[in-house]
Amino acid sequence: MTERANPPIQEITIVGGGTAGWMAAALLSRLFVEGAYRIRLVESDEIGTIGVGEATIPAIRTYCGLAGIDEFEMVRATQATFKLGIEFRNWRAPGSSYIHGFGKIGQDLYWLRCHQFWLKERAAGRAKHFDHYSLNTLAARMNRFCLPDPGNPTSPIADLDYAYHLDATLLARFLRGRAEAAGVERIEGRIVAVNRRPADGHVDHLVLADGRQVGGDLFIDCSGMRSLLIGQAMGVGFEDWSHWLPCDRALAVPCESAGELTPYTRSTAGTAGWQWRIPLQHRTGNGLVYASAHLGDEDAARVLLTGLDGRALADPRPVRFTPGKRHRAWEGNVVALGLAGGFLEPLESTSIHLIQTGILRLLALFPGRGFNPADIAEYNRQFDFEYRDVRDFIIAHYKVTDREDTPFWAYVRNMPVPDSLQERLDLFRASARFFMHGKAELFREESWVQVLIGQGLDPHYDPVVDMVPEAQSTAFLGDVEEVVADVARAMPGHAAFIARHCRAPSIQS
DSSP states (O other): OOSSSOBBEEEEEEEEOOOHHHHHHHHHHHHOOSSSSEEEEETTTSSOOOOOOOOTTHHHHHHHHHHHHOOHHHHHHTOOOOEEEEEEESSSTTTTTTEEEESOOSSTHHHHHHHHHHHHHHHTTOOOOGGGGGGHHHHHHHOOOOOOOOOOOOOOOOOOOOOOOEEEEEEEHHHHHHHHHTTOEEEOOOOEEEEEOTTTEEEEEETTTTTOOOOSEEEEEOOOOGOIIIIIIIIIEEEEEEOOOOEEEEEEEEEEOOOOOSSSEEEOOOSSEEEEEEEEESEEEEEEEEEEEOOOHHHHHHHHHHSSOOOOOSOOOOEEOOOEEESOOOEEEEEEEEGEEEEGGGGGGGGHHHHHHHEEEEETTTTTTTTOOOHHHHHHHHHHHHHHHHHHHHHHHHSOOOOOSSSSHHHHSOOOOOOOHHHHHHHHHHOOHHHHSSSSSOHHHHHHHHHHHHHHHOOOOOOOGGGGGGHHHHHHHHHHHHHHHHHHSSOHHHHHHHHHHHHOOOOOO
């Protein structure tokens, strides 16, 4: 018998813990047959993790399902709350507000989308704020939440979409417990060298500070912005997108909870960036993302601390970053996940999602020890498409605005944007039409519609809408608004839902 040309991998070594490392370890150890692979994770207590990402998008529920995670158990373990969307304050102009809600906007009439009728009715002065036509956005405004009810298919609650706000440090701890219980070996140690094989350039082993060596067939780089393997060892370059996304620094600080436990993230635009507010059960997460060319670090800290709901529980923690991505996320026998592969500011809560899709993509193209170039090329093609897709959506928040009140906003409002985004904006401005560019796109039509309208693009509606009699159009939109309002009012309060089903134990903040 001849030896197999592409024998199976035996050892998987994950470099770095945090959210990325333990998400990978927990899912791989859950899905692979026990004993099929030796999975190790190397991390050092000397090296901290960024851990500022505390908001997710609905796809996180897919990860939890694949990993066999009980929803309420995870919510309690991570001091989580539920998330129906993101409120954007002051983005279109000072004093403005809209919510990018998950899930559907009303319902269709014939083949025409609900927002097309809203645009016509608004022009005639007969429509309410756009938030009134989506259950997610109106329920968020009313601080209400419940789980979907698939058994009631005629109600907008049937497929209510939601995500979580969670403590990223507690999430990593929770996933670590599951991974270690499933056989993942944690190795404590600081990596001081990465040795590559001369024959093919693949990583052969890691060298720890105490002299130990850790080998592997497949290495997963979860080392954060240090990009220890994919960047430093493998030499994969970085594509800088700061000319479109000029924010390059962040400060993060928790504070005491105050006010209602809102089922949405809040993003408030400032003079040179934006501030986030993420409500957890035990505290509120806050941060300021800003452009250092327009706002000094001391002024940024002052802005952040004066905008908190309650008493700060720590000093602001600084993070410096360059928006962009590695040219490739898979090189040789190294696959980068999370910040090791790229960074896009957390404006739309995509950080944890990009870790998740990286893991799922690796599973779909899982290699043998031969590391087929076609598999690697396809992984990198999808990685590139996904990052550019998310990039365009984030840029749109800055480009589509009425603000020119500071040098920062004047720059982003007037800057040229990628052709892929400009074409989309032009089409939407002409007729409020939207078409997906591919199945792999993260943000669907409803997301783009809410953001572009909320930011003030002010498009013309689809001319086919005029074929619907005006009385029918008005009645249709009124019915949508009435049903959404009735269902939202009947939902329990967000805090009451948590208290009943998944209240977390009290801990020291």
